Amino acid sequence: MSNTAKLTLEGKDYELPTLVGTEKEKAIDIRALRKNSGYITFDPAYVNTGACQSAITFIDGEKGILRYRGIPIEELAEHSTFTEVAYLLIYGHLPNKKELGTLKEGLTRHSMIHEDMKNFYNGYPSTAHPMAILSAMVGSLSAYYPNVTNPGITEEEMHDNYVRLISKVRTIAAASYKKSIGQPIVYPRNDLSYCANFLYMMFAVPSETYKIDEELVKTLTLLLIVHADHEQNCSTSTVRLVGSSKANLFASISAGICALWGHLHGGANQQVIEMLEKIQREKIPVKKIVEQAKDKNSGFRLMGFGHRVYKNFDPRANILRAACDRVFKKLGIQDPLLNIAKELEQAALEDNYFVERKLYPNVDFYSGILYRAMEIPTNMFTVMFAIGRLPGWIAHYRELNADPDFKIGRPRQIYTGEVQRSYVPIDKRR
Ligand code: SDX
Numbered sequence: 001m002s003n004t005a006k007l008t009l010e011g012k013d014y015e016l017p018t019l020v021g022t023e024k025e026k027a028i029d030i031r032a033l034r035k036n037s038g039y040i041t042f043d044p045a046y047v048n049t050g051a052c053q054s055a056i057t058f059i060d061g062e063k064g065i066l067r068y069r070g071i072p073i074e075e076l077a078e079h080s081t082f083t084e085v086a087y088l089l090i091y092g093h094l095p096n097k098k099e100l101g102t103l104k105e106g107l108t109r110h111s112m113i114h115e116d117m118k119n120f121y122n123g124y125p126s127t128a129h130p131m132a133i134l135s136a137m138v139g140s141l142s143a144y145y146p147n148v149t150n151p152g153i154t155e156e157e158m159h160d161n162y163v164r165l166i167s168k169v170r171t172i173a174a175a176s177y178k179k180s181i182g183q184p185i186v187y188p189r190n191d192l193s194y195c196a197n198f199l200y201m202m203f204a205v206p207s208e209t210y211k212i213d214e215e216l217v218k219t220l221t222l223l224l225i226v227h228a229d230h231e232q233n234c235s236t237s238t239v240r241l242v243g244s245s246k247a248n249l250f251a252s253i254s255a256g257i258c259a260l261w262g263h264l265h266g267g268a269n270q271q272v273i274e275m276l277e278k279i280q281r282e283k284i285p286v287k288k289i290v291e292q293a294k295d296k297n298s299g300f301r302l303m304g305f306g307h308r309v310y311k312n313f314d315p316r317a318n319i320l321r322a323a324c325d326r327v328f329k330k331l332g333i334q335d336p337l338l339n340i341a342k343e344l345e346q347a348a349l350e351d352n353y354f355v356e357r358k359l360y361p362n363v364d365f366y367s368g369i370l371y372r373a374m375e376i377p378t379n380m381f382t383v384m385f386a387i388g389r390l391p392g393w394i395a396h397y398r399e400l401n402a403d404p405d406f407k408i409g410r411p412r413q414i415y416t417g418e419v420q421r422s423y424v425p426i427d428k429r430r
Helices: 032-038 073-079 082-093 097-109 114-123 130-144 154-182 195-201 214-227 234-243 251-259 267-281 286-294 315-331 336-349 350-355 365-371 376-402
Strands: 004-009 012-018 025-026 057-060 065-067
Touching: 012 032, 032 350, 065 073, 065 082, 065 315, 073 315, 082 097, 082 195, 082 214, 082 251, 082 376, 097 154, 114 130, 114 154, 130 154, 130 251, 130 315, 130 376, 154 195, 154 251, 154 376, 195 214, 214 315, 214 365, 214 376, 234 251, 251 376, 267 286, 267 336, 267 365, 267 376, 286 336, 286 350, 315 336, 315 365, 336 350, 336 365
Parallel strands: none
Antiparallel strands: 004 012, 012 025, 057 065
């Protein structure tokens, strides 16, 4: 039985069709609403609005479910690699041996950036935030691979650009770190895996032999996998909206990087660590922080807590909390910030304010503690989020461009400004 929504407006009845997804999510299809009734819907921040149909990621916020192409995040976190997850998200299935081998070979072949791009780094102050550099460098890739702006570009040429981007984003990010500490940029090696190569480019120094720590490679793999996609979040929706104007891949991803930078979104992981460091430095009682977060006038929020969709728990936070204990034990390290984070989580989850509003730790609450264990600097945390989210952004860009009903995104508004009035010559103005 096909359900329809019945609407009565100004005495006239309208029937609106409905949509049901493969996971039983339901929507009222309002595509004909304005044409038939003259009304639009009003939903600031799109809290209740579906912008598209997508087959990439499924989230059930009430049950704490996250699946990439149907596979639970817990299984991917335990068994998969980031390269494999990137292929899964973009192409919809786990790669077979040949597909995975070809992707790995492409990631190795495309890991260098054009030598001329190295000059860009000389123009930035050493204090430049690496997200500013990342968004600029990714947008600039279209100058070196102009076929990406060609409307007739083939799927195979686009695949090469996906691989270039996923590979080079590591090189770009590591180079921004090296420049910020005055060390020479380290070129990628062809004998290292995706994550090992990134750690090598970040931490190798010419005078020493860099030893790959497999535990850190596994930790980075886990972090990138849990960040790889998250349906229509702010930055992914940005990539889709920019891509809907037929902006090229690199320009659309650069816009997504900028959206991710906001501290309410991907910038939260840096804010979480800065918050925990402040608590430690100033010996602020955890209860006081919780009280401050509840006080609307404080202008302070408990960073790393709360989520637009997860109203129970963020499965990624659970995975990363467990990883903190495992990795610290394996590396034989301690970090007082982990204890503060756990104490803060405990205090918040016992407080009615958080329980009533269903505010739980999100992916950003523990991720920074693992990045710290890997000696990645705090201002690089959101860059790490971007490296992880890149395959998801690419998958959505590809899905958007393959949509038979492709249209440029252009929301409506309710105008609340002045009604018509006339121009007043300056000598007649008050
Ligand atoms: C990410 O969308 C995604 O999927 C994002 C992401 C991804 O993978 O792409 O999961 C990654 O961005 C995770 C979120 C990282 N951001 C933070 O940790 C920043 C702190 N969190 C909040 O600012 C907030 O929880 C958001 C932005 C995450 C969600 O905001 P919403 O859904 O718009 O909720 P809201 O701001 O309307 O808050 C609802 C209530 C409000 O109180 P009341 O007005 O109802 O009294 O909860 C309160 C808020 O004041 N609240 C918080 C809070 N988060 C919400 N109060 C204190 N501390 C917080 N962290």
